[in-house]
Amino acid sequence: MKGRSNWLGEAVGLLVDDGAVAIGVLLAVAVAALLVGPLGDGVGWLLMGLVWVALAVSLVRAGRSNS
Amino acid sequence: MEILVGVLPAFLASLVEFVEAFTIVLAVGVSRGWRAAVLGAVAAMVALGALVLGFGPTLLDRVDEHVLLVVIGVLLLLFGTRWLRKAILRAAGLIPLHDEAAAFAKEVSELGGDAPARSRFDWAGFAVSFKGTFLEGVEVAFIVLTLGATGAGYGPPALGAGAALLLVVVAGLALRAPLTRVPENALKFGVGAMLVTFGVYWTAEGIGVDWPGGAAALGYLLAATLVPAMLAVRLLRGSAVSA
Numbered sequence: 236m237k238g239r240s241n242w243l244g245e246a247v248g249l250l251v252d253d254g255a256v257a258i259g260v261l262l263a264v265a266v267a268a269l270l271v272g273p274l275g276d277g278v279g280w281l282l283m284g285l286v287w288v289a290l291a292v293s294l295v296r297a298g299r300s301n302s
Numbered sequence: 303m304e305i306l307v308g309v310l311p312a313f314l315a316s317l318v319e320f321v322e323a324f325t326i327v328l329a330v331g332v333s334r335g336w337r338a339a340v341l342g343a344v345a346a347m348v349a350l351g352a353l354v355l356g357f358g359p360t361l362l363d364r365v366d367e368h369v370l371l372v373v374i375g376v377l378l379l380l381f382g383t384r385w386l387r388k389a390i391l392r393a394a395g396l397i398p399l400h401d402e403a404a405a406f407a408k409e410v411s412e413l414g415g416d417a418p419a420r421s422r423f424d425w426a427g428f429a430v431s432f433k434g435t436f437l438e439g440v441e442v443a444f445i446v447l448t449l450g451a452t453g454a455g456y457g458p459p460a461l462g463a464g465a466a467l468l469l470v471v472v473a474g475l476a477l478r479a480p481l482t483r484v485p486e487n488a489l490k491f492g493v494g495a496m497l498v499t500f501g502v503y504w505t506a507e508g509i510g511v512d513w514p515g516g517a518a519a520l521g522y523l524l525a526a527t528l529v530p531a532m533l534a535v536r537l538l539r540g541s542a543v544s545a
Contacts (some may be wrong), residue, residue, distance in 0.1 A: 248320075252510055253384075253387060256349070256383050256384070256387060257380055257383075260376070260379045260380055262384055264372070264375075264376055264408060264505055264509075267505070267506065267509060268372075268509045271509050271510050271511065273512075274377070276511050276512050276513070277453070278506065278509070278511060279502065279503075279506035279511040279513060282502055282505060283502045283523065283526060286383065286498065286501075286502060288387065288531055289383070290383055290387060290534075291530075291534070293387055294387065294390060294391070294538060295535055297387075297391055297396055297397075297538075298394075298396060298538050298541050
């Protein structure tokens with residue numbers, strides 16, 4: 236039988252498995268919130284773009300570590 | 303539209319999670335006995351239901367709408383990017399696909415060997431079944447809570463989750479084997495893209511953005527998520543082949 240497992244670690248793991256992506260997403264939201272004044276409704280697309288930047292960086296790193 | 307937004311992602315995400323939970327319950331049942339396996343799963347479902355009923359009304363009644371949209375949007379972005387990232391890497395062949403049969407075999411080999419006498423209740427088996435069902439189900443509860451708080455209420459996502467549970471239970475009882483033919487990665491890819499879409503939509507709305515077309519914006523935002531995701535799979539596959 237398995238021993239006691241780390242419930243807190245597993246709970247955190249439900250939201251985050253690559254810390255860099257999570258930080259990137261949070262930064263993207265912060266930047267969007269700061270720029271909503273000057274950029275108006277266009278900041279929605281900026282948020283989408285920044286989320287994709289965070290994802291892309293993670294995917295490239297994963298791709299490199301597998302090659 | 304709002305009902306579809308609530309039902310579909312909840313149904314698809316729940317299908318994936320309940321299949322994984324079923325594998326664990328099946329492994330406990332086969333290796334240690336069905337009483338503990340079923341009771342553990344039922345206890346977990348009751349706990350999850352209490353979680354949704356306990357937090358749901360609180361979220362709607364006590365939190366400012368804009369704050370709620372941003373918090374839920376961010377949680378959906380974190381959750382959705384996690385699912386989408388893994389699904390892209392699996393589709394590109396960089397990490398192995400989730401193998402339900404292998405997961406079942408591993409659980410059975412870890413659980414077997416020290417089952418208690420039939421007269422005693424198997425608390426260890428109950429704990430494994432409870433924990434497995436609870437951890438898989440907490441992702442479902444999370445999706446029901448977030449979609450319910452920002453959409454057309456908790457009914458549609460709860461209906462989607464309930465339908466998925468019924469489908470998995472019926473299929474599982476009929477097959478009495480791990481549900482290996484469910485296209486898990488395709489489902490996670492789609493659900494991950496949907497959750498990222500909702501996350502961007504609601505976070506932006508929470509900080510004051512008015513999307514052109516209102517709720518119809520979810521359509522073009524989903525396209526803006528899926529297209530780069532599929533492109534990423536092709537590029538990563540190509541780089542893996544050429545390496």
